[in-house]
Amino acid sequence: MKLFTKKSRDLLNEYEREEILERISYLTERLDDVRVTFDLVTDERTIDALIYEENALLCRIEALHREARERGISVQPYER
Numbered sequence: 001m002k003l004f005t006k007k008s009r010d011l012l013n014e015y016e017r018e019e020i021l022e023r024i025s026y027l028t029e030r031l032d033d034v035r036v037t038f039d040l041v042t043d044e045r046t047i048d049a050l051i052y053e054e055n056a057l058l059c060r061i062e063a064l065h066r067e068a069r070e071r072g073i074s075v076q077p078y079e080r
Contacts, residue, residue: 017073024064024075031057 031054038050068075 013071013073016071017068020064020068020071020073021075024061024068027057027061027064031061 034050034054034057038047038054041047041050065075065077
């Protein structure tokens with residue numbers, strides 16, 4: 001018994017691809033914002049918080065890239 005047709009699987013794969021790409025795009029925009037903010041602050045606690053946030057965003061981006069590779073989805077690599 002077939003649950004999905006080829007067309008419905010292709011649509012599902014395209015939906016997953018778009019979702020992953022949107023999430024990566026959002027996270028890279030947030031990363032850019034953190035880096036711009038980092039250049040503007042002088043308070044040590046704020047700088048520490050921004051460093052932690054930057055590292056968390058990089059980990060999330062890398063996890064999404066790994067998920068994309070596992071699903072056979074082609075994405076542009078993020079360069080630090």
